Amino acid sequence: MNKQKNIIRLALATGVLLMLVKFAAYLLTNSNAILTDAMESIVNVVASGFAFYSIHLAARPRDQNHPYGHGKVEFFSVFLEGGLIFIAGVLILGKAVYNLFFPETLGNLLEGIGLVAFTGVVNFVLGTYMVRRSGELNSLTLHADGKHLQTDAYSTVGLLVGLILMYYTGWTWIDAVLSLGLGAFILFSGYKLLRKSIGGLMDESDVELVGKVAGILQKYRRDDWIDVHNLRVQRYGHELHIDCHVTLPNYYNLNKVHDEVSAIDGLINSHLHANTELFIHADPCIPTCCHYCRVKNCPIRSEPQQKDIRWNKANISENKKHF
Numbered sequence: 001m002n003k004q005k006n007i008i009r010l011a012l013a014t015g016v017l018l019m020l021v022k023f024a025a026y027l028l029t030n031s032n033a034i035l036t037d038a039m040e041s042i043v044n045v046v047a048s049g050f051a052f053y054s055i056h057l058a059a060r061p062r063d064q065n066h067p068y069g070h071g072k073v074e075f076f077s078v079f080l081e082g083g084l085i086f087i088a089g090v091l092i093l094g095k096a097v098y099n100l101f102f103p104e105t106l107g108n109l110l111e112g113i114g115l116v117a118f119t120g121v122v123n124f125v126l127g128t129y130m131v132r133r134s135g136e137l138n139s140l141t142l143h144a145d146g147k148h149l150q151t152d153a154y155s156t157v158g159l160l161v162g163l164i165l166m167y168y169t170g171w172t173w174i175d176a177v178l179s180l181g182l183g184a185f186i187l188f189s190g191y192k193l194l195r196k197s198i199g200g201l202m203d204e205s206d207v208e209l210v211g212k213v214a215g216i217l218q219k220y221r222r223d224d225w226i227d228v229h230n231l232r233v234q235r236y237g238h239e240l241h242i243d244c245h246v247t248l249p250n251y252y253n254l255n256k257v258h259d260e261v262s263a264i265d266g267l268i269n270s271h272l273h274a275n276t277e278l279f280i281h282a283d284p285c286i287p288t289c290c291h292y293c294r295v296k297n298c299p300i301r302s303e304p305q306q307k308d309i310r311w312n313k314a315n316i317s318e319n320k321k322h323f
Contacts, residue, residue, distance in 0.1 A: 006024040015045040029112035033178040082193025089187030103130035120156030211313030230319040243279040250284035
């Protein structure tokens with residue numbers, strides 16, 4: 001968790017520096033498009049500050065009031081960041097429309113282009129680093145913050161193209177049009193983060209993660225794991241909670257069932273690269289399972305195995321045995 005905090009500290013300090021550079025570029029050029037970029041930097045700083053707090057809170061151990069830990073605060077961090085970006089997009093679009101009718105005089109474009117290019121490079125490098133580290137540290141907050149910085153860098157590329165065109169052509173109307181485009185892009189980015197955070201708070205199924213779990217179980221499955229179904233994954237910050245039903249031979253005693261359940265728990269935790277808590281409901285097999293059961297020399301088999309069911313993200317989450 002200290003690694004995540006250090007990365008957020010770096011993002012926060014960098015965000016403050018780049019915000020000042022962008023406002024300096026705006027004061028030099030009086031460009032509405034550059035002001036658009038500078039306003040988004042305010043969002044970067046505020047969001048990084050809350051991200052630092054959310055990571056600090058998510059690291060707290062479970063307690064009586066929070067038996068699943070404090071990890072879901074990271075979704076609130078993403079929600080705040082998305083909301084701020086969305087609001088910034090609305091304000092930027094409003095000012096861009098105003099400047100279409102009441103354009104401002106521009107100047108010192110070459111100096112502004114240099115400053116903006118510098119901020120774009122820094123944001124892209126830092127954002128890419130944060131996204132890569134978010135996968136290693138399993139942090140939704142780092143991923144959201146890194147993606148935001150990458151988005152900022154991509155929008156900066158468009159901004160630079162427009163500024164260069166203005167510099168060589170003298171067409172000042174490009175400034176307002178460029179600001180409109182950037183505002184719409186920022187608005188859409190905010191919407192995507194809001195959608196992701198609300199999905200997490202509502203325990204929306206993470207299809208990609210379900211598929212990853214299904215792939216692990218399929219690759220290392222044992223013959224006596226006759227069926228796995230009703231598998232659900234919930235994310236609590238850097239921790240995962242998985243529950244599912246596993247069909248086992250009905251003649252296994254309680255000790256054997258416990259061993260198989262523990263084997264599945266150990267398999268997931270050793271291959272998923274995340275702290276994972278599993279709740280596994282053991283189902284006894286029934287005669288209709290025989291036609292896809294892999295168990296060799298089964299003493300109660302009613303018919304030979306006729307097919308093999310491969311688990312995937314589509315069928316492993318169904319709330320029924322795979323007949």
